[in-house]
Amino acid sequence: MNFLAFGILTSYAGLIVALFGFITASWKRWKSNLHHGLVVMSLVSFAHTWYYMFSFIKWSFDDYKSRHPAPSSATIERASDWLTNTKLFEQAWAVVSTGLYNWWWSEQLCLFTAGPWTAFLFFESKRLQIPHVWAYMFLGQVVAISVASNLFFIAIRLAMSEPSSSPTRRLGQPLCASPWVWIPIFVSLATIWRTPAVAGTSEFLPNLLVMHVLLFAPFIPPSIVPFEIPGRISSTWLYAILGSASLVIRARTLREIMSLPTDDSVIARLWETLHSHPAQSSIGWDVIWTTISFILYFTLFADGGGDRVSVGTLIVDGIGSLFVSISIVASTRLMAREAALAAA
Template sequence: MDYPVDVAILISYFVLIGGLFLRIQVPLKQCLQSKQFGSTLFIVGAFVSFLFTWYYMISYFVHSYNESDRVATNEPVSLNSISHWLHNVSLFDDAWRTVSNGNIQWLWSQQICMFTVGVWTPFLAIEGARRRIPYLWAFMVLGQVVAISTASALFFAVVLAFPPTDLAGPSRRLATTLFICVVGGMITVVVSPFVAISEEFLPNLLVMHILLVIPLLPSKPAIYNYTQQSIYVVGIYMLSAGASLSICVRQWILCFVETGSIYGTLISMVDIFFAHPAQSSISADVAWVHILCMVWMIVDRLSKIKNGTAIPLPVLALFFLTPILTVSVTMPMYLAYSEFTAASSKHHTS
């Protein structure tokens, strides 16, 4: 084998995935032991989303291998031919350039980026601190190397199995760090399509991924006024929703100009979904994040209403608007609404 280091790097990628699943096995075991319908539902959702996204991910590996000009035509697949392929490609860089270069491509991809930066990162940090869930960073890294939909479904399941603690939450230092990292992450998302064909693309992408892990590193939960926490939580989620809406509207306008109509844009989105396996993997991840978050809105709300009360109209509105406004807009609005109603309830009962 001519390039053993390159093969070792690919193997280490799969070893990392296995290690991350082992790292989060303790909270996942608590999910299974709780035997809650919601937790079971999201674990099944994680498995199904994994199958969909990784079908396309493996297809991308095969596509990249077949397209490699350093692998001889009709050469039998061997460790040596795989080492030549890996030595002459950059799978991570090539995949993300593919899904970031082009208006329709970025219309798909910016959704998963903004969701991860502005919704999932604060949700992990805030709910993880309140519920004392261990290894939050592992859920984020798992999402980055496997699929955001798969990791978020697993975390939804864990959240349902870990009751919140009123006396715990993100410290003020963590809150500041989270705010800085979220804003910094949003900047990298905005920059991404403009550097998609330049040398600055990969460093910008790496900065994005690193910023999202920093607020999730182990820290001590703080004990302070719940109302103060709620004001901060509602603020960061509404900031995320506003930023996501502005980015999404701008991208839709660019796509309308390119295709000439809403119908043309929608048809192009379908075409682009299947145009390249790397794009298919990202787009499938986007689709499953939408589905899982819509399910979360209903499951979470049902767990909080009592005496057969109907699901509130704002929640139903956000549920049905998600496919239109995108999950990166409606999910933080739902989380802000949930936080506001919880804080109001505590205020009235205290």
């Protein structure tokens, strides 16, 4: 029996618990200022996405047993063999990256995470002095982006409710990103562009790992950055570039999907694909919950700094996310906010 395999799985669960604890321990005055609506969204998105994640783990184990029959082996030994010989991370991403309809869902989450969400984490943590922002990125990658997003929204509200959070501090000023921030983001977007082409090849896993690892680079403390590189980009322009890049990448995927022959409507095929495999359901519903969380936060929960928008904007953003992507809608919304700050 390979105890190391079980140790890795146990360590993964322990990492998730530790990240939750680390993030919540960094919150201040949480008992009096915690917004219950955001907490509920965090819990619901966690429960829904991880229902499918556990379903994927069961599917993977059953699939392994069907391909490696050994009736006399004990379940615990079969599970050990399965964990030793199965790359769950690569297996799940291979499912959600193969096929245009599958990638239509997964691409949205990748573009949002690598683009506007990474930039949002960076700028808001600088603006409001939110500590340990890397932990939100880490939690998003090992649990769900929707869960990490809602927790970061809570951190924003708590930071803005501090007595030291004056109107000037809450509003802030447009910030700039150094090349140490925007270069990793752009390279990650390039890996997303390449993913459909390398799915099923030996380049798939390295490409996937580059995308995930580089997203931590923007949160490296400036004190350990070896040297400064000229070429800072304002927050307004960075969101504009990210929105444009997302639009180009999404346009390619949508064009290829529309060119496929099918007897069903595209929406019907996309809905069918969403529930075609537990790994696909997990990431697909993470897209949906991330979209809901972002739009509702800026419509209902955000306060100060001109964040809150009208219900009409909620409808426009919802329709825009349905037909294009939350990465484009979020980039556009955040670009407009930064432009308003620059003009103030």
